[in-house]
Every structure is written in C-alpha cells, then in structure tokens.
Amino acid sequence: MSRTIRLLPPSVSRTDAYLECVADFAGASMDGSGIVDPREAPVTGAAVAELVAARLAEEDPATVLAQGWVHCTSRWIVDAGTDEMLGFIATRHRLTPYLLEQGGHIGYSVRPSARRQGVAFAALELALADAEELGIDPVLITCDEDNHGSRRTIEKAGGRLEDIREGKRRYWIGDGRRQQA
Template sequence: MTELVTPDLRWYDSWAATLAEFGADYPHGSGCPPEGLPRDRAGCAAFVADLLRYGDAAADLPEGRVHCDYFWIADGPEMIGFLALRHRLNDYLLREGGHIGYSVRPSRRREGHALRALELALPRAADLGIDAVLLTCDEDNLGSRLVIEKAGGVLEDIRVGKRRYWITTRH
C-alpha cells in the first residue's frame, strides 16, 4: 500500500537502491542537489537532516529556496520514490516547478503509486493553507500528465515546455 513517510535513515537500503535505479536521471521531488549525493549511510544521514530542516518554517534557508515538506514514497517496507510539497511559490516555482514534485523509481512505475502519493499530499497542502496547488510536467511526459489529470488537475497553460496544472486542495 502506497504511503508517504518522513525521510529517515532506517530507509537507507531502499533509498540507495532507488537512487541507483534512477541512474543519471534526476529524481524530481527528492531534494537531491543536481550534482548528486554521496551514496553511503553517512551521506544519507546528512541528507535526511537537511530535508527535515526545510520543513521547519522557522529555519533559515539559502536564498531562492522555499520551505518544503519532503516525503519518501513507500510501498510496505520498500522506499520507491520521492515527493516534495513546497509551502509557497517563488518566481521559478510559479513558472516551472510548482508546489508539488514527485518521482517513482522506474521499476515501480505504472502501478498507481504516483497518483496515490499525490492524493495523500493534497490534505497536507490544505493544512498549510494552500487552497490550490500548482503541478507542472514536461509537455512530453504522458505519465505525469495522466497522474495530474486523474488527481483533478486543470490545465492552465504551457510555458517553457511545461504543462501547468492547478488542483484544488479543499473539496
């Protein structure tokens, strides 16, 4: 059963396997810096601490970054993906990134995990006072497009190669 879990070192083995499966592809929603991460346990522990800091509304963040709840998508004992819920939008996120980013490891795609994870994130967005979340996907990413539309996404427009959808968080 798909669930959102708080990043934690106890998921290290699945986390490392998930990152390895992404290979050179960037795992959206992960919080991973584009240059990658150390793949050892100590690197994971430091990464988890940084992710948790971003969720603390009182934490000072680097310029251009916003507070964000990072989750790992799990299916039972296996960590299979990432989801980021940004607390607000800056100019870049409004144009390209959106409130929510997610990715599921390649071997676990097309099983409904991305849709379920997105649905689980919407109540948390509402709790943050976000009435509608922005999600974006590349124009040619049919999988994400279908996930967003199944979750109630309404296409606003297409900018810089990104389809921009809004989903109401309160029904």
C-alpha cells in the first residue's frame, strides 16, 4: 500500500497529531525531528509550541544558531487523505564536518505503524525537490549500516553509495561537486 503524503512546516495546530506520532515511536530514535534524545521529546502542548518555534527559527537564515548547528528546514510528514502525522524529515542547508561524516543533508523517520507503505520514499522525493530549490547539489544522505529499509529507500531515490564510515552508509544523490572531509 502506498500513501499520498505532504510535507508541512511544524505547527502548534497539529499538537495532538504530533504527540500521537511521538508516542508511536515509543522512545526510539526520531531522525529528522530535531529531537536528539527521544526521552526528551515534548509531552505537553507548551513543550510542542517551544519545539515548533525552534524548528521554524532554524529555517530562517537570519537566525543566529549555536556553534556547530546549521540552518535546517524541518517538515512533518502528513497523510494527504487522513491528515495523520506519519513522521519527520529535515533538510540541513549545509554540512559541518560531523554531518559530512555521519548525518548528511537529509534525515528522516517514519512512525512504526506507517512503515513499509511507501511513506519514507515519498517524503524523501519531496525533500529532494526542496533541497534542489535550496541549491543543495549533490545531497548526502546517511543511514545506519543495518537499516535495510532506509538503505532501500535511499537507493530507490537514486542514492549512490560512496562508502561506509563508523557504521553509517553514505549516499550521494545529484551530480554537483561533493564536499570533501
């Protein structure tokens, strides 16, 4: 089964859907959500509002970010038919040395109950179009070496494996000049 999805900016109007989505992850990693430690995921409306404000500020090039952080476009993956929140995807506007090695330009995760339905591929295709609009070419995407679902998704989207570093498979999509470590 394949779903039609949309990528929407984080919004407090979707707080209930956000909290339901986070609960589905049950403490597992939520790549692309902006949450480094899943145990610190917002559980109240006020905390979600803070997260939304932070994610939207990170997108604005005028925002001064903490050392080591880069501007990033965060989107929530939403089912176009049901409006259910299905996951997260984020496009980092440039690479730091760490992102070049481990994180890449795009990070994403799909809630467990929505996996194996084409959601990750559809979201990645939309995020790649957004990356192109931002002038990011080529795009680096990484996944854990043992994450076979993400590996298939990235390869289906045209990812070409460059190498594996510290347990991360590093793929490039696009023909532009690659940033070097």
